[in-house]
Amino acid sequence: GDGGGGGGGKILVVPSAGNTSRAFAEVAALTGMPVVAVVPKSCLHRMWTTVEPETETKKHDNIFLISVDGDYSDAIAVGKDLVERGGRVERGGRVERGGRGGGGLIAEGGARNVARRDGMGVVELEAAFFMKVLPDYYFQAVGSGTGAIAAWEAFSRLLGDGRFGGKMPKIVISQNLPFAPMFYAWQDGRRAEIIAEKDMKNAEEAIKKMYADVLSTRNPPYSVRGGVYEMLKDTNGEIYGVTNDECREAEKLFESEEGVDLDPAASVAVASLIKAVEEGFVGKEERVLLNITGGGYKRLREECKMWKIKERLEIKSPSQLPLPLEEVEGVILGELLRR
Structure with missing residues (x-):
């Protein structure tokens, strides 16, 4: 070459x-x-x-x-x-x-790569065309939050289009405890930069304990203009912190119901949806777009x-x-x- x-x-x-x-x-x-x-x-x-x-x-x-x-x-x-x-x-x-x-x-x-964000946004475009309307809620597990920012941008364009309703979905993101810097900053009501001593205590050990270590981003675009904090405020969104045990339970439930094994990061998202419904944050009749960002490895090993x-x-x-x-x-x- x-x-x-x-x-x-x-x-x-x-x-x-x-x-x-x-x-x-x-x-x-x-x-x-x-x-x-x-x-x-x-x-x-x-x-x-x-x-x-x-x-x-x-x-x-x-x-x-x-x-x-x-x-x-x-x-x-x-x-x-x-x-x-x-x-x-x-x-x-x-x-x-x-x-x-x-x-x-x-x-x-x-996160700064516009083409990457637009590529990620195809999920939301496909969902909108399939659902014929924007969801009430969008759920995704995040490390940097780039995928959720991409969803926010895609939803904004779909709102501008006018054919899929006029209400911005509430974006709900989740992080895997114990390493969840944006979750801790959001819980603290902070827009400022992530504080390492407060939001990432014993980071190396915390990351080793994560079920979904792919979500272990230490420098997420949280406080920057157009970043995670603005996205959550604009959409009346929320962040959930999910334990390893909650991930495993969600993974078992999803596979038993859908027949597809989950990537650990996707199990974080499923667990956060379960928590949101149990807490009453999400009504049982509301439309939810749950982004399963990975899975199907068992089938892949069988077929490829x-x-x-x-x-x-x-x-x-x-x-x-x-x-x-x-x-x-x-x-x-x-x-x-x-x-």
């Missing part, structure tokens, strides 16, 4: 706790486009694809998987450092040293072969940052461009 991933020959860097990176890796395996995936070491088991490798020796060589001995926030820090210190990719595959942010790697962008993605580089501790520029150029860009 020519190293191009759109963006003038830049290669996409996607840090995640496994699920988002796996989705990008699946697309990369299908299309041949290069991608750099950065995940915590503990999440490597989530990095697989249903696309068979081209040959036994060429196993998804366009997917450069980096593991970080840390949590999701550490993976984000590594991804940011890679992009800021990468080399510029020129025609013919020649690599030159680039300045800050001017290299051959480009960040996926997270899952190919493990090879780890290409290990960052043993966040203290190794910043990464040497030569390592970024020589190891990552060099290998992807030699395909």
